[in-house]
Amino acid sequence: MPDSYNVAIMGATGAVGTELVQLLEARDFPIKSLKLLASPRSAGTQLEFKGEAIAVEAVSADAFKGVDIVLASAGGSTSKQWAQAIVEAGALMIDNSSAFRMQPSVPLVVPEVNPDAAAAHRGIIANPNCTTILMSVALWPLHQIRPIRRVVVATYQSASGAGARAMAEVEQQARAILAGETPPTESFPYPLAFNLFPHNTPINEQGYCEEEMKMINETRKIFDEPGLSISATCIRVPVLRAHSEAINLEFEQPFPAAEARTAIQQAAGVKLVEDWQANYFPMPIDATGQDDVLVGRIRQDLSHPNGLELWLSGDQIRKGAALNAVQIAELVVAKQWLKSPAAIAR
Numbered sequence: 001m002p003d004s005y006n007v008a009i010m011g012a013t014g015a016v017g018t019e020l021v022q023l024l025e026a027r028d029f030p031i032k033s034l035k036l037l038a039s040p041r042s043a044g045t046q047l048e049f050k051g052e053a054i055a056v057e058a059v060s061a062d063a064f065k066g067v068d069i070v071l072a073s074a075g076g077s078t079s080k081q082w083a084q085a086i087v088e089a090g091a092l093m094i095d096n097s098s099a100f101r102m103q104p105s106v107p108l109v110v111p112e113v114n115p116d117a118a119a120a121h122r123g124i125i126a127n128p129n130c131t132t133i134l135m136s137v138a139l140w141p142l143h144q145i146r147p148i149r150r151v152v153v154a155t156y157q158s159a160s161g162a163g164a165r166a167m168a169e170v171e172q173q174a175r176a177i178l179a180g181e182t183p184p185t186e187s188f189p190y191p192l193a194f195n196l197f198p199h200n201t202p203i204n205e206q207g208y209c210e211e212e213m214k215m216i217n218e219t220r221k222i223f224d225e226p227g228l229s230i231s232a233t234c235i236r237v238p239v240l241r242a243h244s245e246a247i248n249l250e251f252e253q254p255f256p257a258a259e260a261r262t263a264i265q266q267a268a269g270v271k272l273v274e275d276w277q278a279n280y281f282p283m284p285i286d287a288t289g290q291d292d293v294l295v296g297r298i299r300q301d302l303s304h305p306n307g308l309e310l311w312l313s314g315d316q317i318r319k320g321a322a323l324n325a326v327q328i329a330e331l332v333v334a335k336q337w338l339k340s341p342a343a344i345a346r
């Protein structure tokens with residue numbers, strides 16, 4: 001097993017890409033070389049890694065030669081465009097887009113939940129949707145104690161989910177509105193500053209948007225529970241970074257809140273944040289920049305004997321995207337699950 005790896009980040013200049021660069025450095029991922037790839041617009045831009053400036057390159061098939069791991073976060077169409085070239089170059093693609101998540105041959109991995117699924121990869125491992133990752137790490141420890149029968153979730157999603165430009169746009173909107181001017185709306189269909197709206201992804205014939213269907217289908221795949229009942233309502237809120245979720249759970253049996261609290265305290269990837277006296281619970285401001293998903297306000301559902309309510313906030317760019325991808329890379333390297341194209345073809 002090599003003791004260090006040639007890594008490329010596709011989408012290195014974006015909100016998640018820049019976080020990937022920082023996390024690889026902060027977590028001391030064993031890197032032999034780091035390639036930073038983006039669109040031709042960014043070619044030549046310098047980004048810093050371990051005190052050295054690295055010039056961003058435009059993505060090309062040649063760029064993947066000799067690369068062991070590609071962390072991709074440049075949108076679904078870019079992932080689809082380059083996946084074959086990445087796999088043919090012998091690299092493992094850890095893909096942050098939704099392009100391959102529901103393909104049966106592509107593992108969809110949250111390392112705290114289903115690490116072993118990664119072993120079966122055929123050159124691509126998908127990083128789940130951000131709200132799905134945050135919900136999965138919070139629900140999995142409870143599901144291990146008493147099976148969850150039904151999940152009803154409402155999300156409060158920050159601008160960061162739509163990328164770096166969208167975050168800047170919310171700030172511009174706030175300034176424009178305060179100055180009495182018309183706010184710019186390029187990344188979003190409506191002003192998000194001082195407003196909120198249902199998630200702006202296409203709506204299906206049942207009335208669910210794409211983001212809601214991702215939460216439903218991806219959670220079932222990650223938990224390996226194809227029949228799990230889930231309903232979701234996804235809302236964008238004028239928060240810059242970190243998503244929050246109000247989650248109602250129905251278990252097969254009553255689940256005492258105190259026991260759920262202990263389970264969250266003991267689980268990896270989550271942190272119990274509750275001060276009932278001070279009315280202090282998870283907030284996106286506190287979740288920002290943190291690895292753990294903050295979980296709190298765990299209480300019995302007054303409307304159902306087997307019900308629990310909980311509230312969480314988690315950094316969408318970190319655990320919801322970049323951190324989860326880096327954890328997958330760490331897992332694959334630790335378990336020696338990198339495969340040659342010949343091994344994948346067998």
Ligand code: A2P
Nearest residue numbers: 011012013014015038039041042074078163164
């Ligand atoms: P660029 O900065 O050159 O546009 P975000 O999610 O924050 O919007 O970031 C998206 C990332 O994906 C950026 O790094 C962006 O690069 C990159 N990207 C977008 N379109 C392409 C493309 N067609 N080819 C390669 N990279 C792309």
